Amino acid sequence: MASRGVISYETPLSKAFRWFSAVFIGFYVIWTVLPIFVMFVSSFKDLLEAFKLPAVGDWAGITVFFEFSPTFKHYYELFANLGFSTYLFNSLVAAGGSAVISVVLGSMAAYSLSRIDFRGKNDLFFWIISTRMAPVVAVMVPLYWIFRELGLVGTLPGLILAYTTFNLPFAIWILKGFFDNVPYAIEEAQMVDGATRLQAFRAILPLVAPGIGAFVVLCILFAWNDYLFAAIIGSGGAKTLPAATRELVQPQNIQWGQIMAAGVVTTLPMMFLGLVIRKYLVTGLTMGAVKE
Amino acid sequence: MAKVSFRHVWKKYGNLPAVKDLNIECPDGSFLSILGPSGCGKSSTMRMVAGLEHITSGEILFDEKPINALPPKDRDVAMVFENYALYPHKSVFENMANPLRLRGQDASKIKERVESAARLLEIHQLLDRRPQELSGGQKQRVAIGRAIVREPNLFLFDEPIAHLDAKLRAHMRGEIKHLQRTLGTTMIYVTHDQLEAMSMADMIAVMHDGELQQLGTPREVYNKPVNAWVAGFVGEPAMNFADVTIEDRDGQTTFVHPNFAIAVNDEQQRIIAASAKARQLRMGIRPDCLSITMEKPAGDHITGQIFVTELLGGDMIVDVDLDDSRIRVKTSPEFKELENQTCYITVNRDKWHAFSKDDGKALF
Numbered sequence: 001m002a003s004r005g006v007i008s009y010e011t012p013l014s015k016a017f018r019w020f021s022a023v024f025i026g027f028y029v030i031w032t033v034l035p036i037f038v039m040f041v042s043s044f045k046d047l048l049e050a051f052k053l054p055a056v057g058d059w060a061g062i063t064v065f066f067e068f069s070p071t072f073k074h075y076y077e078l079f080a081n082l083g084f085s086t087y088l089f090n091s092l093v094a095a096g097g098s099a100v101i102s103v104v105l106g107s108m109a110a111y112s113l114s115r116i117d118f119r120g121k122n123d124l125f126f127w128i129i130s131t132r133m134a135p136v137v138a139v140m141v142p143l144y145w146i147f148r149e150l151g152l153v154g155t156l157p158g159l160i161l162a163y164t165t166f167n168l169p170f171a172i173w174i175l176k177g178f179f180d181n182v183p184y185a186i187e188e189a190q191m192v193d194g195a196t197r198l199q200a201f202r203a204i205l206p207l208v209a210p211g212i213g214a215f216v217v218l219c220i221l222f223a224w225n226d227y228l229f230a231a232i233i234g235s236g237g238a239k240t241l242p243a244a245t246r247e248l249v250q251p252q253n254i255q256w257g258q259i260m261a262a263g264v265v266t267t268l269p270m271m272f273l274g275l276v277i278r279k280y281l282v283t284g285l286t287m288g289a290v291k292e
Numbered sequence: 293m294a295k296v297s298f299r300h301v302w303k304k305y306g307n308l309p310a311v312k313d314l315n316i317e318c319p320d321g322s323f324l325s326i327l328g329p330s331g332c333g334k335s336s337t338m339r340m341v342a343g344l345e346h347i348t349s350g351e352i353l354f355d356e357k358p359i360n361a362l363p364p365k366d367r368d369v370a371m372v373f374e375n376y377a378l379y380p381h382k383s384v385f386e387n388m389a390n391p392l393r394l395r396g397q398d399a400s401k402i403k404e405r406v407e408s409a410a411r412l413l414e415i416h417q418l419l420d421r422r423p424q425e426l427s428g429g430q431k432q433r434v435a436i437g438r439a440i441v442r443e444p445n446l447f448l449f450d451e452p453i454a455h456l457d458a459k460l461r462a463h464m465r466g467e468i469k470h471l472q473r474t475l476g477t478t479m480i481y482v483t484h485d486q487l488e489a490m491s492m493a494d495m496i497a498v499m500h501d502g503e504l505q506q507l508g509t510p511r512e513v514y515n516k517p518v519n520a521w522v523a524g525f526v527g528e529p530a531m532n533f534a535d536v537t538i539e540d541r542d543g544q545t546t547f548v549h550p551n552f553a554i555a556v557n558d559e560q561q562r563i564i565a566a567s568a569k570a571r572q573l574r575m576g577i578r579p580d581c582l583s584i585t586m587e588k589p590a591g592d593h594i595t596g597q598i599f600v601t602e603l604l605g606g607d608m609i610v611d612v613d614l615d616d617s618r619i620r621v622k623t624s625p626e627f628k629e630l631e632n633q634t635c636y637i638t639v640n641r642d643k644w645h646a647f648s649k650d651d652g653k654a655l656f
Contacts, residue, residue: 185377188344191364192371192448193438194394206381 036267043260044070050256074261082258084244088265091240093156094230095223098163099216105164106171107212111201113172114179115187125176128169136166136228147233154236162233163223170222171215178211179204217277224270241266294354294445294478295320296341301350303336303502310336312502314350318480318495323472325481325493329525333502334482338448341480342371354445365394370439371448374455376431378423378438384410385419388437395442409441412471429460436468440475447472447479454485465491486526490514498522520574520652523645529579529609532619535649536575538564547575547646551614552594557641563656564646573655574647579622581643584610585636586628594619594637601629612637 008014042050049068054061078084113125143162144153152158182204190200205212230243245262248255296318303311311333318324326334339345341352343364351358359367370391378387385406392402410416413433423431432452439447453464469492472479483489489496490510498505498513506518517523523531536547544555545564556564564573596612596619603625610621612635621637646655 183375183377185373185375186379188342188364189371189373189377189379189438190390190394191344192342192369193391194365196363196365199394203379 039260039263039267041065041068043074043257043264044068044072045257046071046073047257050260074257075265078258078261078265082244082248084241084262084265087239087241087244090156090159090234090238091224091266094159094163094234094238094240095220097156097160098167098223099219101160101164102167102171102219103212103216106168106215107175107205107208108201109168109172110175111179114176115184125172128172131169132166132173140228140232144232153233154238156234156238159229159234159238159240162229163219163226167219167222171219174215174218175208175211178208182207213277217273220273221270224266295356296324296446296478296480297351297353297356298337299351299353301337301340301352302348303333303340303345304348310502311340314504316497316504316507318478320355321476321478323469323479323481323492323494324497325483325489325495326497326499327483327486327489327526328499329484332499334484334499335450337499338371338450338480338482341367341446342369342448343367368445369448370442370444370446372432372435372439372450372452374451376423376435376452378431378434380423382422383419384415384421384423384426384434384437387423387434388419388441391438391442405441406437409437412440412474413437428456429464432456432464436471440471443475444477447477447481449479449481451483452481453488454483461488468492487528490526498525500525516654517645518654520576520647520654523576523647523654527578529620529622531576531578531645532582533574533576533647534614534617534619536573538571538573547573549575549594549614550616551596552592554592554594554639554641556646560641560646560656567655570649572649574649574652576645576647577619577639577643579609579620581640582619582621582637583640584612584621584623584627585638586630586633588636589638591638594639596635596637598629598631598633598635600631601627610635 045068052064052067054064109128113121147153147158147162150158152161186204186207187200190203191197195203224240225242226240227242227246230238230240231246234240234243241262245259245266248259248262296316298314298316301311301314302309314333314337316324326337328334336345340347343359343362347360351360353359354367379390382390388406388409389402392405397405406419407416410419413436415430415433415437418426418430418434423434426434432455435452439449449468452468453461456464465488468481472492481489481493490513493510495507496510496513497507500521506513506522508516513522513526517526520533524533534549536549539546539548539553541548541553541555545561546553546555594612594614596614599611599613599618601611602609606625608623608625608627610623610627612619612621619637647653648655
């Protein structure tokens with residue numbers, strides 16, 4: 001059994017580089033984790049406790065970050081008085097709905113583009129991808145006008161449609177690559193076994209499951225974290241978490257505690273989703289049934 | 293079970309013909325092998341039978357019923373693919389059960405059929421495994437198992453053992469032949485390996501450039517090739533060819549070559565007299581119809597120089613240089629390897645062939 005990957009030998013340079021990377025990663029972790037930590041801890045603190053800071057240079061004073069009596073009052077305020085349960089629901093429906101619609105339409109479109117030859121296929125495919133080339137802001141004004149004329153502004157279907165518009169090309173693009181990697185022989189074997197074309201298509205879906213899984217996550221992330229569409233198209237009737245959080249910044253006072261709590265509510269589900277689906281995102285399903 | 297007939301079948305990709313006017317009758321229960329090099333149209337032919345390619349023109353019939361317009365699922369054929377095409381996410385059992393499930397058989401029947409097929413192929417201990425946990429030979433058995441679980445009209449095997457190692461291939465040849473005899477189902481077996489076709493099939497259809505060259509039993513194809521191409525393709529080591537002129541010497545028709553002049557036998561003389569106007573022919577003879585000695589023999593012989601010898605265990609192949617060509621002789625391993633020495637080859641005249649130089653058609 002040969003070793004996997006290219007072997008390398010230790011040199012002074014590589015040793016130095018290893019030290020450098022360790023230090024770099026250390027800083028990077030602090031840089032990334034600290035804001036999340038502050039957000040998480042502050043959401044359980046009273047406003048006065050949250051703003052207790054040690055003096056500059058007083059390293060021992062760091063402990064003041066941890067000296068607080070935990071309180072759930074910000075969370076209680078969000079869900080009991082500010083209607084965050086509705087916004088959470090809106091976020092879930094908008095993200096989930098657009099992901100489901102995009103994956104259903106996207107896998108069928110990607111399958112067709114992968115398997116069927118027709119005139120202008122490359123142009124069509126390029127056009128589909130090109131819809132993602134313009135920044136969202138550039139199309140926002142006409143899009144808003146169209147949505148308003150159709151009565152979709154401030155509704156969940158409107159928001160789902162808006163997200164789907166932007167997710168579908170992405171879905172087709174990702175999934176086509178996955179379908180391209182499934183050998184034709186597997187569908188042909190299905191058809192000879194007695195399947196219709198549609199049954200054969202369904203039969204190869206498990207083989208593109210990693211692609212579908214990866215795409216669903218990206219699609220949900222896009223919709224979940226989106227602020228622009230949520231603020232403009234979803235405003236009013238279909239307010240999502242980011243838009244609602246923004247409203248906690250009021251002219252008179254900034255509700256820091258509630259903002260931190262809303263941040264936690266917004267972040268946790270996506271972190272959890274990431275953990276669950278990590279396996280799909282990282283590993284491709286190399287299943288070795290077809291010997292090429 | 294079904295009789296399969298090809299009537300003037302053409303397959304074109306764009307303007308490029310892959311199969312040209314194919315006519316084959318494959319009797320019910322027989323083992324037909326379609327033999328040819330890659331790109332000869334043999335796989336296109338099989339895929340047309342399976343319904344994976346449209347038939348450009350002509351008809352394919354099962355028991356006199358045209359099947360041109362039927363989708364694969366309605367043709368009731370079972371196919372084994374070159375790359376096995378197992379379903380990677382399904383267990384061996386589910387792979388084999390798939391054709392039965394698609395036909396809505398009930399669970400107890402499926403279990404019974406899959407298990408009996410698995411026992412026949414000796415893979416019953418692997419039913420819970422996934423394809424990626426199997427060796428090449430085991431995958432290939434699963435692919436065959438998936439084909440035999442439902443007793444189809446016709447088996448289509450597309451180079452099923454091409455990817456196995458040599459020893460396993462030899463073993464599987466016997467297994468597949470035995471399986472076909474046991475089940476009695478008509479089989480079309482596509483291969484580029486003439487040894488597979490020779491050793492397994494009842495009938496061989498030799499194809500080249502999309503055209504059927506010869507349809508016959510393995511013996512006919514080997515002993516009476518219809519043209520020089522078939523003669524050169526079938527048989528290992530390959531047939532030797534030499535361009536000869538026909539001359540009349542002492543009232544005997546003689547093949548004359550810079551290295552030899554050998555008279556043909558009486559029957560061959562009649563055939564040449566009746567047909568060939570040309571004075572040039574291609575002589576062909578198989579390496580095992582030649583014998584080599586280091587002493588000059590009494591009768592007609594070919595004189596050459598030993599180029600190299602190859603010992604193949606039970607046989608030895610000697611490459612002999614003539615003035616303008618090289619011929620191979622099969623001899624016994626006792627032959628001493630004496631490179632660059634002059635040697636003498638005698639010819640079994642009853643076994644040689646003559647082909648027209650223009651179109652390669654066989655005279656005898």
